[in-house]
Amino acid sequence: MTQPQTDTMIAVIGGSGIYEIDGLEDATWQTVETPWGAPSDQILTGTLDGVKMAFLPRHGRGHVHSPSTVPYRANIDALKRIGATDVISVSACGSFREELAPGHFVIVDQFIDRTFAREKSFFGTGCVAHVSVAHPTCPRLSDACETAAKGAGITVHRGGTYLAMEGPQFSSIAESKMYRVAWGCDVIGMTNMPEAKLAREAELCYASVAMITDYDSWHPEHGAVDINDIIATLGANSDNGRALVKALPALLGAERTACPHGCNRALEFAIMTAPDKRDPAVLAKLDAVAGRVL
Ligand SMILES: CSC[C@H]1O[C@H](OP(=O)(O)O)[C@H](O)[C@@H]1O
């Protein structure tokens, strides 16, 4: 029988165009310190429909951090540290498919990670761990996002592969065609990696909502991706993103049960370093992320 584990805390990482959410009761911006440095910004905490909520603007209020300099490890550690159980990324993305039009949402379920200038793991020398990211998103949380989107009247597509590029420049036409035709990707963005990998290492359920803003550079009728077009689409998308978030507490509930897909046990057999060889200084940094198994 599945036992109640703890209280649900839904953490939303807001991407480009989403720097706050409204409607939280007892809303407070909290400073959270981590062994990995400062998160992107303070974290807004409160409750919605009786469920604990947290909101972190990925690029910081005022859009301070670039995709390469977002402090991904600090962000995930900070959310875990304050008790988050479920992390939902709400991101601006380009589309590689005619039918995934600007304004539509895609509940992403796979990633191809082409980023190269970011720290990608909490683990390393002194404590080595290998988690599976074969299924990098949580189906239970993705179900809730899909239902919430439909309830908010958003055109939503379930499943899709997200190409994570380093940026900050957009893709060339040749890259865009390669990602779409040869690699079979559906959407493109610059931030969901290593975020999703780190959430798995931290044993957090993770779901990704891609809010389509443009057709990237491959589309013969839309030409090169243009930041002005993206910003124009971001406004309506952000309103829909916030509407989706507001529906989540009622769907997930305040009482947390263990993830049926094992997200909250990802580290169970993952740590390779022999107990007597583990570096105490490294273990101290892993207190929030991996304390359960250390
Ligand atoms: C504003 S266009 C490029 C920028 O937007 C996306 O950010 P996020 O994923 O945080 O919504 C994309 O990944 C790029 O970082």
Ligand SMILES: Nc1ncnc2[nH]cnc12
């Ligand atoms: N075409 C695109 N490429 C990368 N990131 C994006 N974010 C929004 N549109 C994008």
